[in-house]
Amino acid sequence: MRIETQVLVIGGGLTGAGVLRDLALRGVAAVLLERKDINAGASGANHGLLHSGGRYVVRDAASAEECAQENTILKRVAAGCIEPTGGLFVALPDDPDDYAGDFLASAQRIGLAAQPLDLAEARDLEPRLSPEIHTVIRVSDAAINPFMATGANLDAAVALGARVMLHTPVIGMKREGRRIVRVDAIHSRTGESVEIVAEQVLSAAGPWVDRIGALAGVDLPIAYSKGSLLITNSRLVDHVINRLRPPADADIIVPGETVTITGTTSVRVQNLDHLGTGSEEVDHIIAGAAEMVPAMAEARYIRAYAGVRPLILASEAESDRTLSRTFRVFDHAAQGLDNLTTIAGGKLTTYRLMAEKAVDQVCAKLGHSAACRTAQEPLPGSEEGEHLDTARRLERLQRVNGSGEVLCECEMIRRDRVDAVVDKLAREQHLIEPNAIRLRSRLGMGACQGGFCGFRTVGYLCERGHLREGAGLEMLQDFVEKRWGGIKPMLWGDQLRQEQLLEAIYCGSLNIDGDL
Amino acid sequence: MSASEASSPRAAAAEDQQVDVIVIGGGLAGLAAARRISVEGRSVAVIAESPGSLPYTSGALDLLSVYPTETKRVRTHPWEAVSELIEREPEHPYGRVGLGGVQRAWDDFLSYLSSGPLRYGNRGDENQSIVTVAGTLKPTFAVPATLMAGAEAWAQKRPTLIVGFDGLTDFSPEQVVGNLRPRWSGLRALRLPRASLPRPDQRLTVPMLAAELAEPAFRETLCEIIEPELESARFVGLPSVLGFDQATEICDDLAVRLGVAVFEIPLLSPCYPGMRLAELLKRDLWTAGVHIWQGAPASRLEDDGSRLVAAWRQGRSKPQRIEAAAVVLATGRFFGGGLEATPHGVRECLLDLPVDVPYCRDDWHMGTFLGAPGHPINRVGVAVDHELRPVDRDGRPGYHNLFAAGALLAHHDWVREKSGAGISIATGHAAAERALAVL
Numbered sequence: 001m002r003i004e005t006q007v008l009v010i011g012g013g014l015t016g017a018g019v020l021r022d023l024a025l026r027g028v029a030a031v032l033l034e035r036k037d038i039n040a041g042a043s044g045a046n047h048g049l050l051h052s053g054g055r056y057v058v059r060d061a062a063s064a065e066e067c068a069q070e071n072t073i074l075k076r077v078a079a080g081c082i083e084p085t086g087g088l089f090v091a092l093p094d095d096p097d098d099y100a101g102d103f104l105a106s107a108q109r110i111g112l113a114a115q116p117l118d119l120a121e122a123r124d125l126e127p128r129l130s131p132e133i134h135t136v137i138r139v140s141d142a143a144i145n146p147f148m149a150t151g152a153n154l155d156a157a158v159a160l161g162a163r164v165m166l167h168t169p170v171i172g173m174k175r176e177g178r179r180i181v182r183v184d185a186i187h188s189r190t191g192e193s194v195e196i197v198a199e200q201v202l203s204a205a206g207p208w209v210d211r212i213g214a215l216a217g218v219d220l221p222i223a224y225s226k227g228s229l230l231i232t233n234s235r236l237v238d239h240v241i242n243r244l245r246p247p248a249d250a251d252i253i254v255p256g257e258t259v260t261i262t263g264t265t266s267v268r269v270q271n272l273d274h275l276g277t278g279s280e281e282v283d284h285i286i287a288g289a290a291e292m293v294p295a296m297a298e299a300r301y302i303r304a305y306a307g308v309r310p311l312i313l314a315s316e317a318e319s320d321r322t323l324s325r326t327f328r329v330f331d332h333a334a335q336g337l338d339n340l341t342t343i344a345g346g347k348l349t350t351y352r353l354m355a356e357k358a359v360d361q362v363c364a365k366l367g368h369s370a371a372c373r374t375a376q377e378p379l380p381g382s383e384e385g386e387h388l389d390t391a392r393r394l395e396r397l398q399r400v401n402g403s404g405e406v407l408c409e410c411e412m413i414r415r416d417r418v419d420a421v422v423d424k425l426a427r428e429q430h431l432i433e434p435n436a437i438r439l440r441s442r443l444g445m446g447a448c449q450g451g452f453c454g455f456r457t458v459g460y461l462c463e464r465g466h467l468r469e470g471a472g473l474e475m476l477q478d479f480v481e482k483r484w485g486g487i488k489p490m491l492w493g494d495q496l497r498q499e500q501l502l503e504a505i506y507c508g509s510l511n512i513d514g515d516l
Numbered sequence: 517m518s519a520s521e522a523s524s525p526r527a528a529a530a531e532d533q534q535v536d537v538i539v540i541g542g543g544l545a546g547l548a549a550a551r552r553i554s555v556e557g558r559s560v561a562v563i564a565e566s567p568g569s570l571p572y573t574s575g576a577l578d579l580l581s582v583y584p585t586e587t588k589r590v591r592t593h594p595w596e597a598v599s600e601l602i603e604r605e606p607e608h609p610y611g612r613v614g615l616g617g618v619q620r621a622w623d624d625f626l627s628y629l630s631s632g633p634l635r636y637g638n639r640g641d642e643n644q645s646i647v648t649v650a651g652t653l654k655p656t657f658a659v660p661a662t663l664m665a666g667a668e669a670w671a672q673k674r675p676t677l678i679v680g681f682d683g684l685t686d687f688s689p690e691q692v693v694g695n696l697r698p699r700w701s702g703l704r705a706l707r708l709p710r711a712s713l714p715r716p717d718q719r720l721t722v723p724m725l726a727a728e729l730a731e732p733a734f735r736e737t738l739c740e741i742i743e744p745e746l747e748s749a750r751f752v753g754l755p756s757v758l759g760f761d762q763a764t765e766i767c768d769d770l771a772v773r774l775g776v777a778v779f780e781i782p783l784l785s786p787c788y789p790g791m792r793l794a795e796l797l798k799r800d801l802w803t804a805g806v807h808i809w810q811g812a813p814a815s816r817l818e819d820d821g822s823r824l825v826a827a828w829r830q831g832r833s834k835p836q837r838i839e840a841a842a843v844v845l846a847t848g849r850f851f852g853g854g855l856e857a858t859p860h861g862v863r864e865c866l867l868d869l870p871v872d873v874p875y876c877r878d879d880w881h882m883g884t885f886l887g888a889p890g891h892p893i894n895r896v897g898v899a900v901d902h903e904l905r906p907v908d909r910d911g912r913p914g915y916h917n918l919f920a921a922g923a924l925l926a927h928h929d930w931v932r933e934k935s936g937a938g939i940s941i942a943t944g945h946a947a948a949e950r951a952l953a954v955l
Contacts, residue, residue, distance in 0.1 A: 455784070467694060469697050472695045480885050488881050491857070511653065514582065514588065
């Protein structure tokens with residue numbers, strides 16, 4: 001297959017999706033290639049935290065300001081993906097005494113809303129806070145669903161004529177002089193070769209930007225910092241809880257719709273394709289979270305996952321925590337390459353701004369002068385400004401239920417929702433499988449982690465004739481194997497009991513581990 | 517207490533009691549042990565916190581279908597495999613019981629089940645493969661009558677119609693057929709529309725279908741719908757909803773009406789074939805005067821230094837003390853509640869018996885879920901001597917009248933071996949015999 005376009009975007013995370021929509025809104029033809037599925041890298045492995053800027057306000061004013069601005073913009077244009085929970089920065093006796101004062105002074109300097117709360121009020125808002133906490137500052141942190149955000153950006157771009165090709169890794173680039181004249185990719189499911197001829201190439205490949213750079217013959221100074229996160233089976237807090245001290249490990253708790261997400265760690269890694277989370281890291285994260293919210297020690301954890309932060313390396317001497325979390329748009333002209341732009345660094349909260357700056361540069365190279373509109377135009381699903389409200393969503397589902405149509409009981413995903421996702425996958429010529437449905441609907445993201453609904457979903461796909469003969473079993477095996485990596489570190493207590501039941505069913509009763 | 521009160525245990529008050537043997541655990545191992553003791557004319561009380569794991573099983577009884585688990589070798593002749601296992605793994609529960617003991621237990625238990633209402637049967641000394649709800653085949657040893665025709669249909673690759681009900685979320689006839697058809701070309705799926713079934717405005721559930729199927733009129737209607745779709749099919753498979761109490765008769769009746777063999781495919785949960793087995797075992801025990809105390813677990817065991825003398829449990833209004841001369845411990849593993857895992861280790865919940873577990877939690881499970889040989893945590897449990905007495909780390913039994921049975925035992929992986937029922941039956945029997953011997 002040969003495709004000609006103005007701009008090729010590489011990377012199907014939130015930044016790539018934001019770039020694609022930004023280009024589409026400016027009237028630039030574009031194609032996006034993603035080697036796996038949406039949010040396969042850091043966009044799918046983070047807290048789902050829309051920063052207020054508070055986390056960076058003392059040490060990294062530039063990042064803090066970016067976050068503060070984007071927080072306000074996204075709550076408007078991406079309202080449907082965001083639950084404006086508010087955030088609390090909490091100090092414990094061991095934390096540095098002067099940090100709260102620095103925090104408030106720095107916040108004032110850059111105009112970031114930060115309000116000290118008296119303890120009674122804070123406990124009223126968040127009854128599970130540790131009694132040891134002596135200082136609480138309220139900020140405008142929020143929870144964001146990154147899968148919805150990426151989906152909305154891609155949908156908007158596609159509606160404007162852009163093209164999205166998932167499971168299509170870039171495998172080579174052909175250069176002539178100062179230009180990339182052709183990008184070679186391959187559709188990993190069908191094996192079909194894809195040749196893309198684009199005037200400009202924009203790499204938003206996250207931690208893989210250096211590999212993309214290498215294919216084009218340029219070096220990128222990127223470091224990989226792994227961060228692990230844990231999910232509990234229920235929502236234990238209603239605000240984002242941050243430790244009121246310089247950023248460190250295990251100091252954030254985020255309410256993510258029906259669950260709680262906590263982390264992180266910061267570990268330098270070399271291999272991006274095998275990110276495990278060991279028991280030591282798990283115990284470290286739980287201990288840190290429990291200092292702020294003691295209930296986190298006894299919570300039932302359902303999953304661990306890890307993402308890689310691509311950090312722009314300024315000097316080897318800096319620690320990963322103090323490296324700026326701001327982003328950079330690379331122009332490779334100085335390295336002798338005129339039509340590649342790389343966007344790297346940054347964070348989920350600033351994806352829109354990152355996309356804007358990267359697209360500004362690409363448009364300049366194209367000689368195209370349209371202005372960015374993503375700060376004004378709401379995303380699909382956010383037109384009314386209605387925020388994500390889990391209680392209301394579940395309440396609605398409960399009302400329309402009663403017909404036995406629920407496939408995923410933890411997340412209340414009904415057959416009609418799955419039908420809609422399947423139709424969309426079919427239109428996009430995407431493989432119809434439980435993982436792809438999970439990323440687009442939350443199916444399987446609850447307490448059983450797909451243990452029960454994965455089986456049911458495969459059965460449903462068979463019923464609807466979406467699978468070829470013999471494929472259902474393979475798909476089920478693949479599904480349980482893929483969920484395993486995140487589940488294995490969390491197996492004790494009730495979660496182990498549940499997993500033992502699942503193993504008894506899958507292996508003992510169904511023999512899907514058997515020599516078939 | 518009179519026999520009539522004993523047979524309706526839910527109404528019985530939690531009075532203090534004295535029996536010969538207390539069995540702790542209401543799963544297959546505990547019930548098999550209680551039956552063995554009761555058959556010998558000794559008094560027995562069962563303390564069962566929960567309904568046990570039987571309701572989650574398919575009702576098929578595995579002896580040993582896969583061995584060694586490292587190579588996932590599927591065994592046609594399970595007794596041959598049991599002998600091999602005993603040779604190689606003397607610490608395995610089968611090794612502890614010995615080949616003769618395993619055989620005696622199975623002969624006794626199977627002759628009981630085959631003459632009962634569920635009409636269990638096996639194919640001589642060979643395993644048989646039953647059709648599962650995932651469209652896989654599961655090698656097993658003995659099955660209730662309602663599952664038998666499925667194994668036969670597969671064994672002979674006969675033309676077979678798999679019938680499902682629209683709205684029954686956990687059974688997809690297309691999934692069963694889609695997965696098996698590459699190897700079984702005579703397999704077809706039929707999905708009955710919701711509108712053709714009673715109360716089409718309501719959510720279709722397993723209990724609802726089972727209640728309908730208990731009515732001859734509905735069976736007639738159902739057969740009228742299925743019959744024209746049979747074509748060349750000589751077998752019909754249905755989800756396991758053929759009533760609760762009269763399943764064997766209902767299955768036979770459908771077969772007569774349709775003129776073909778009919779079988780059930782066990783659903784995952786609730787699984788009626790497993791529940792019927794649990795119910796049968798309990799009913800027969802009640803009838804024999806065995807007390808089954810459900811709802812609250814044994815909270816504590818009382819000892820006199822070298823022997824256990826009584827078990828305590830929380831009755832509805834006050835703690836209940838049950839005195840006995842011997843105790844069979846069959847509390848299961850993590851799911852049953854016999855073992856509990858914390859982030860830092862595993863404990864046996866009732867007596868804090870020693871449990872050896874891989875030191876680092878990262879080593880409890882393998883990197884793959886389905887791979888060989890199985891997760892190390894699954895071999896964790898209570899170590900016993902040849903008398904099935906739990907032993908300390910030096911191999912010495914702590915109590916002379918305590919015997920352990922079932923999944924709680926160490927050094928087996930019933931899930932991967934497909935030996936769960938076999939281990940429960942063999943060690944339940946053996947523990948009962950050892951308990952009888954100390955009375």
